[in-house]
Amino acid sequence: MRFKIILFFIFLFSVFRSEAIEHKYLTIEDKSDLVILNPLLKNRKTLKLRLSNGLKVYIISDKNADKSAAAIGVLAGSWDDPKEFPGMAHFCEHMLFQGSKKYPNEADYFKFIWDNSGTLNAFTAPDRTLYMFSINHENFDAALDRLSHFFKDPVFDPSNIARELFAVDQEHSKNIENDARRVNMVSKEISNQKHPKAKFSTGNSKTLQSIPPAELRKWYETHYSSNQMALTIYSNLDLNDLKKMVVEKFSLIPNIGKDPLNIDENILSDENAGKMVYIKPISNLQILAMEWELNKKFTRDETKSAALIAYTLTRGQKNSLIENLKKEHLAEDLDVTVDKVGGNQSLLSIEVKLTDLGLQNISKVINRCFEAINNLKNSSIPSYLFHEMESMAKLNYEYQSHEDAFEFVSNNTINLLDEDISTYPKKTLLATNYSSENVLEIINSLTFSNAQFYLIADPKKTKVPLDSEEKWTKAKYTIKDLSPSLKTLLSKNLTNPNIKLPEPNVFIPSNVQIVTPKDNPTSPTNPAKIVSSDFGTIYYLKDDQYQVPQVSYLIQIKDKLFNGSTKAEVLKDIYIKALKEKISPTFYSAMAAGLFPNITSDSYHLKIEIFGYSQKASYLLEEILKEINNFEISKDDFDIYYSSIYKTYENNQTQLPVIQAYNYLYHVLIPSTSTFESKLDTLKNINYKDFIEFKNQLFKKTFIEGFLSGNLTLKQAESIWLDIKDILGQKPFYPKDHYKKEVFIIS
Structure with a gap:
């Protein structure tokens, strides 16, 4: 009789536990109609969940996976740093690795991952922080449990603060002579100082040494919220097993109902708009950069019109902007990018790698760039370029290659934070439609008076004295008005008939059939x-x-x-x-x-x-x-x-x-x-x-x-x-x- 009672309670507990698990998540209907056609990947199984605490979960079960991996991201980053403690978000990222109540040893997580052929990392961006690892399949459950406790019961042990301050300080020190970092730090110093971009996001021992442990915990508890988190899981385990792991380990992460970061201030400074920032590099560089802050509505623009403009300006052809600059011996290379820099804000940038002649004739290079932009104002962008961009994005998804597990979960989590999980990844990859109106509105906003110009080159060559020094990297720079003659020239909105739109791309594949010869005289081990x-x-x-x-x-x-x-x-x-x-x-x-x-x-x-x-x-x-x-x-x-x-x-x-x-x-x-x-x-x-x-x-x-x-x-x-x-x-x-x-x- 006692045995039957025990069995009854075991059964009752199992039922209650099963029902409890069922109530801890909601299965999300997959509204993305993208399909993978790569035979080695097309049998992947996916599951989309929203846990009861609001956390988005994307699970991929792949029997061909060589490693298991997970990445979790939270919409809290350096733009959330308190004014008195620059680098708080970055420091919090470091401290979460230093133990939890369940796993108090600060070296436990590192040792467990590394001892089981794994990789781990984390990074803090302006509006998000990511934590990721990969590991052998048999140790995935235990590793996932350790990661989940970062967000359930971190200890923030004061005895670890000094060591992690040193680590943050070293991270900053190694970047001091990195030219890209130096330019970024100058851009912070000259940007709108009311915008959080202006903050010293990395932090160092000076900005963080006086931080009270209670303040660190308070910042964590008010910024890390499960309703602003996304988790990607990748493994060879069955979907049901992975689902149970996730629900059990991540449903108890607190949800404080945090709203997404929304910033009204512009990034770029009105005071410096339309001016040139001269920066002395460490390396021998000669780069002209121009950047525009886009209207906030275009950061999540489903027509991807800004990306289409960048594609059009860089798509290869004999009469492109860069080829014209090369014919005139003014430039070696050119890139146009659209970057979501944080929250609801994005920048469109043109970067030109200058020749010596180009550096001497910087006004001509700037004018050529604006001539190309003005051409687009007059002719707009033909729809075939939009369809090229879209067809290749779709094809690349369909025939994607097997990706390293660590990189795979990291990239998916970065994007998942920005898209509704039901449609993911369709809206990340594809535009909804071609919008000539959006294209024209963006192009019309790309004026010289709205631009921030940078010239990264040896001041001995530019012959411009540098009278300012960036606070944290000591990078030398100065800000100057564009010359009156260049402003007058740019005000004319000139076009250039030598800079032409790309013709249809002859390399776009129209046939993706697999050839099937009757006899194959080869094998993978015997070419x-x-x-x-x-x-x-x-x-x-x-x-x-x-x-x-x-x-x-x-x-x-x-x-x-x-x-x-x-x-x-x-x-x-x-x-x-x-x-x-x-x-x-x-x-x-x-x-x-x-x-x-x-x-x-x-x-x-x-x-x-x-x-x-x-x-x-x-x-x-x-x-x-x-x-x-x-x-x-x-x-x-x-x-x-x-x-x-x-x-x-x-x-x-x-x-x-x-x-x-x-x-x-x-x-x-x-x-x-x-x-x-x-x-x-x-x-x-x-x-x-x-x-x-x-x-x-x-x-x-x-x-x-x-x-x-x-x-x-x-x-x-x-x-x-x-x-x-x-x-x-x-x-x-x-x-x-x-x-x-x-x-x-x-x-």
Whole structure:
């Protein structure tokens, strides 16, 4: 009888526990109609929940997952810092790692993750903080429990404060000579001081040393609320098991009913609008940046009109803004971005990497950028560019590759915080419709009087004295009005007929079918050698495992000139820079269409790599091969490429000491690898004549090594080889004459 009573109570407890769990969450209907077509990923199962405390949960069960991972984010960040304690949010992030009531040992979480082949990290952004880890599957439950207690019963032990203050201080110190950080700190100092962006978000020991532990806990309890949290779970475990873990561990995180951060103040300062900020860099940089604060309604604009403007200005073509700047020898590169910087605020930025001539003619560069913007005001943006952007976003989701578990949960949580979980990830990835009205409204707001200009360059070259010093990094800067002549010119709203809209992208795939030859002579462990001659060796592997419409080409060119000497390495670097510049419109177009080309080198090879959608990959390779030794380099072109390489070599010597040490070590172990210092010294003794002699002798004798794999047939692979041989196979560079890599053996 006693046994039956025990069984009854066990049954009753199980029922009550089951019902209790059921009442702790709500299953959310998935309203995203995006589908994954990658065969290795399409069997993933997902579940969307909202826990009773308001926490959003996105669970992905994937039997092919190599690790389990989790990331949790909260909409509380550095913009929430109290005025008297800059860096509070960042410091709170550090302190949450230092133990909870259930796991009081401050080293427990780190040790448990690292002892079980895991990775962990966290970061604090202006409006959010993220915590993430990955770990072996069998230890996922225990790791998840440890993470959940960060938000249920953290101890904030005062004895750990001094150590974590040191860690925060070190984090700030290592960033002091980082140019991107320095520019960001200057931008804070000149921004609207009523806006929280102006705060010292990292913090250091000076700003945080007097913080009372009670204040830290109070800040945490008033800013970390489950209704402003999102959690992503990824594992090979079943959905039901993962659901039980999540509900059990995360439902008790307190919900204080916190509202999302809403800031009325503008980020940019009215006082400095339309002015140029000159900043002295640590590295040898020459960058012009322009940024505009967008109307708050466009931060979550479902038409993604700002992103379309950025896409249009950067999409590769021969008559684009950047190609016009290059023809005039004013710029090397250009990027246009739209960044949600926090809350309901976003910035649109244009960044131009200047040549020496561009730095001397900065007004002309600025005017060209505004001419391109004015062109859009007059012609608007054709709908085919919108459809290009949308079709590639959809295709990239459908055929997404397997992503590292740690990165996968981190990226999903960042985005999940901003989108209703029911539609996620559709609204993050795709626009609802094309809106010419929104596009025009944004373009009309991109005036010079609304812009904040930055010129990051050596003041010796700009000849502008710097009279200010940023408080925390000591970066030198000054603020000046634009010249009256430039203001007058920009006020005319001139257009430029030489800067044109992109034509439809020829690289956009229209066919993503998987080729299915009757016979496949290859297997993942046994690729077919389809060429073996004095001219080269080519391997072919038809993909029957991943079944995606993508290919990977790797082509290595051996040439007698590639002898491993430092001079040959430097000349090869200049050649690759020149080749990439000549075919940059093609590269930009291909990358916008999901085809990613690259040209690199090592001591004895020049390498061409192409990865992406298969349909137009061979056409892209043809375009590269057409130019590989047929393009002309003028003395003016050479001077620009030389200057760019010089800056790169020079900046390599200001990298972190560990990177420089690795470079020296690699040189000792493999003597054919040149040091940063030796390459710079050699470059100083190379001139235009040396380069032309080198270029004219290239590819007279070659040996080609290649690996062609993915969604292509044997016949297509053989055709690719014939194209390569026709262009590069003048005379063979016989294997007996190939250079051998020497390796230093430590005994």
